[in-house]
Amino acid sequence: MRTSDLIDQIAQSTDRSRTEVREVLDALLDGILAAAKKGEDVTLTGFGKFSVRQFAARQGRNPATGESIEIPASRKLAFSAGKGAKDALALPKIPTKKTAAKTPVAKKMAVKAATPKTAGRKRA
Template sequence: MRKPDLANAIAQETDLSQDKASEVITAFTDQVSAAAARGDDVSLIGFGTFTVRQREARSGRNPQTGATIQIPASRTVGFKPGKALKEAVK
């Protein structure tokens, strides 16, 4: 499902216009991104939690040349599904 499909589904369930539903989705993703940039977790009970994870520096291998390379430390965002989402997927 892409963003326009999601906006259409939300619009049908909430009596919002599709444009307004798209704005809501954009506002949601902007706020999750801003929280992640600050290092904050975002928890949606029953749905899941977005967490910022720290990756340590490590060595890797260039698949084309086989040469060893250093991969720098980085931050990434992870998602852990909540109980209700896990149950819905079963």
């Protein structure tokens, strides 16, 4: 989905003009970036959390030449999905067969079925 598709969807569901929705979306994204520049987290309850992650400078390797290079320190915007988003994306649970019987009688029957029929018989 592109930004224009998202704007169209929001405009239809809220009966607002595309221009209004674009302004609100731009303001939302500007607010998230402004907070990130200050090093603050932005939490949208039930949806997720935007946070800034710091990465130290490190040595790397140029894959084309194998030459060692210095990778500078950086800050990156990260997103962690909240419970509401995780639940919305979760796959339905598939019921599994119970392999172990819980009652003593059922356990005894399972052991009896697992033992070979010739157990305990004398061979001639």
